Amino acid sequence: MTEKKYVPSVAYLGPEASFTHIAASDLFGMEGLTPRPTIPDCIEAVTEGHVAYAVVPLENALEGSVPLTIDYLFNSEELFITAEISTPIEQHMLVNKSQVNHLGELDSIQSHPHALAQCHKFLQYRYRGVPLIQTTSTAAAAKSISEQPELRVAAIGNRLAAETYGLHIAEENIHDFHFNHTRFVVLSLRKEKLEHSKHVSTMKTTLMVKLPEDDRPGMLHQILSVFSWRRLNLSKIESRPLKTGLGHYFFIIDINESEEHPMMKGAMEELDALGCTARSFGTYYAYESGEFIS
Numbered sequence: 243m244t245e246k247k248y249v250p251s252v253a254y255l256g257p258e259a260s261f262t263h264i265a266a267s268d269l270f271g272m273e274g275l276t277p278r279p280t281i282p283d284c285i286e287a288v289t290e291g292h293v294a295y296a297v298v299p300l301e302n303a304l305e306g307s308v309p310l311t312i313d314y315l316f317n318s319e320e321l322f323i324t325a326e327i328s329t330p331i332e333q334h335m336l337v338n339k340s341q342v343n344h345l346g347e348l349d350s351i352q353s354h355p356h357a358l359a360q361c362h363k364f365l366q367y368r369y370r371g372v373p374l375i376q377t378t379s380t381a382a383a384a385k386s387i388s389e390q391p392e393l394r395v396a397a398i399g400n401r402l403a404a405e406t407y408g409l410h411i412a413e414e415n416i417h418d419f420h421f422n423h424t425r426f427v428v429l430s431l432r433k434e435k436l437e438h439s440k441h442v443s444t445m446k447t448t449l450m451v452k453l454p455e456d457d458r459p460g461m462l463h464q465i466l467s468v469f470s471w472r473r474l475n476l477s478k479i480e481s482r483p484l485k486t487g488l489g490h491y492f493f494i495i496d497i498n499e500s501e502e503h504p505m506m507k508g509a510m511e512e513l514d515a516l517g518c519t520a521r522s523f524g525t526y527y528a529y530e531s532g533e534f535i536s
């Protein structure tokens with residue numbers, strides 16, 4: 243008797259043919275993937291136990307962090323990052339075949355805010371004045387325009403979305419900078435390191451750090467020195483508003499080390515001694531997808 247392969251259930255920011263879908267299938271294959279319309283819906287699918295994992299975008303090389311993902315993570319007490327996959331991204335302008343000869347008369351261009359921003363210069367020079375409409379994902383934009391072929395609208399998305407929704411690629415590679423990569427993370431209630439045969443770029447630990455309530459001079463400097471004298475390499479530090487008042491922030495810190503390392507344990511203890519609240523999202527492998535998602 244052949245053993246049945248375990249196929250984990252995975253929610254991703256959909257619909258079908260989003261960049262997140264491609265990233266999720268890169269890690270998990272096509273089986274077991276279920277689309278969710280928004281990033282909070284993906285995160286809730288995991289926290290409510292409907293799926294084992296959720297794949298969501300975390301950061302883009304041109305546009306920075308995806309605020310929804312960061313803020314939901316900050317407020318979750320139970321989620322861990324179990325893997326990261328970073329992929330190069332190519333954006334195209336998609337239209338219904340009936341609109342190919344009406345590119346000069348577009349009423350709107352739709353996409354995810356990050357995708358619109360990645361093509362900002364292109365849109366400014368070629369489609370100045372055309373209203374830009376934000377959607378929950380690039381694939382949501384492609385799907386929506388495909389359902390209204392009579393409208394003079396375009397979407398920004400990838401090649402798979404064009405194929406999936408029967409759209410025509412009117413303009414290819416419209417992202418403003420060649421180095422357009424997005425980091426996607428795999429979230430789970432279980433603290434684990436997902437292993438994959440893909441190329442691992444590094445092992446990372448992500449922390450979210452809240453400073454002590456009493457504002458002291460040099461606090462950020464002290465936090466950084468916790469890592470620097472231990473020779474712990476940070477690959478990212480970013481501040482986000484705590485949403486409790488102007489000037490109140492928390493910090494997202496990525497460290498290229500396992501949290502099991504004695505130096506990391508020491509760092510966590512020292513952060514605690516400084517009065518900081520440091521929450522670890524776990525240690526995970528950061529994978530790189532060599533192929534362009536286009």
Ligand SMILES: O=C(O)C(=O)C[C@]1(C(=O)O)C=C[C@@H](O)C=C1
Nearest residue numbers: 260261262299354356379380424
């Ligand atoms: O997955 C998608 O298609 C999305 O619309 C999300 C998202 C993002 O949030 O960064 C993913 C990759 C691209 O950078 C643009 C948009």
